[in-house]
Amino acid sequence: MLSKSAEKLLRKLRTRKYRWEYKMFVAEGLKVVPDILAAGLKPEYLFSSDAQLALAGEYQPQLITEKELQSMSQLETAHKLLAVFPFPEWPPQQSRGVVIADQINDPGNLGTIIRSCDWFGISHLYLTKGSADAFNAKCVQSTMGSIARVRLVYGTEKEIEQEIQDRQLWVADMEGEKINGGGNFTEPWALVLGSESHGPSSFWKEKGRALTIAKTGNSSVESLNVAQAASIILYEMSRT
Numbered sequence: 001m002l003s004k005s006a007e008k009l010l011r012k013l014r015t016r017k018y019r020w021e022y023k024m025f026v027a028e029g030l031k032v033v034p035d036i037l038a039a040g041l042k043p044e045y046l047f048s049s050d051a052q053l054a055l056a057g058e059y060q061p062q063l064i065t066e067k068e069l070q071s072m073s074q075l076e077t078a079h080k081l082l083a084v085f086p087f088p089e090w091p092p093q094q095s096r097g098v099v100i101a102d103q104i105n106d107p108g109n110l111g112t113i114i115r116s117c118d119w120f121g122i123s124h125l126y127l128t129k130g131s132a133d134a135f136n137a138k139c140v141q142s143t144m145g146s147i148a149r150v151r152l153v154y155g156t157e158k159e160i161e162q163e164i165q166d167r168q169l170w171v172a173d174m175e176g177e178k179i180n181g182g183g184n185f186t187e188p189w190a191l192v193l194g195s196e197s198h199g200p201s202s203f204w205k206e207k208g209r210a211l212t213i214a215k216t217g218n219s220s221v222e223s224l225n226v227a228q229a230a231s232i233i234l235y236e237m238s239r240t
Contacts, residue, residue: 002068006045009083009084010072016133025135027147029079035145045084047072048162053080074137087135088149095123097237098167100160100192102200103130110134111142112165112227113193118146118236126153126190128201154174157203165189169208171200172233174223176210179194185237196226 012018013026025043027033030053037043037059046060049069053059061081066146070078071169099122104110108134117125132139134152153163167190192208200208213232224232 001067002072002141004046005011006047006081006084007072009045013084014074014137016078016136019133019135024084024138025087026074026082026084026088026137026142028073028137029074030081032141032143032145035085036148039086039088039145039148041088041148041234043085045082047082049078050080067134075141081147085148090123090147090149093123093151095121096188097122097234098124098126098164098190099230099234100126100128100204101131102128102135102192102204103198104193104195105130105132106195107132107136107139108136109196109227111147113140114139114143114150114152114231114232115116116231117150118143118234119231120238122150122234124153126163127154128157128160129154133142147165157201161207169204170237171204171208172212172229173200173205173210174212177211179211179233179236180216184223187238189237191233191237193226193230196223215236 010026013024019025027036034055037057043059046061047057047064048068049064049066051063053061069082073082099113099117101110101113114125114134134147140147167188169190171192172194192200194205212228
């Protein structure tokens, strides 16, 4: 049975204010939750509506009803497994490349970018003010567990600029030089990804070198989804 204290916390964690006040977030699903557990995060609560479910490792879920799980789920359709985790404490590490999400406010896109960063070994993702909350339920689901492995740093443009000042700054922009099949990214670099509606801000455009993805087909499509573009660019930049 779901306790009153757990129910109260789960309801509060639906809002960004309380997620950041308590430094906790909700994760759901048979893929996402075990992946976050495997990354070393210790759950505050762990619930399942499946009496037959057994997880590897030391943590086993408390059984609750499907109705209780659905009432606490932040998704349209509840999964069989739900957990409350503290915000990750990422181990100190540094990669050749880092990414800056410039006011990317769609949580699904942001989650996919976090997952791509994890795939390509990007240790840090900086987020300017106006970006979506990475611990939003939709974003957490989109990361498929990568949220526990990529360091997330929110800050102003000036604060982020100080953090990446020793890196070559690249800005993904439709008017930039084509990245496909070329480019030298052997030195430490930072990549700015702007929102699809506004693109990168003038702050970054004035300071960085613009690049884009060459269009090879005859389609009339004008642009790629920012998360799709991020994966292609990170592939090109990480293989040199």
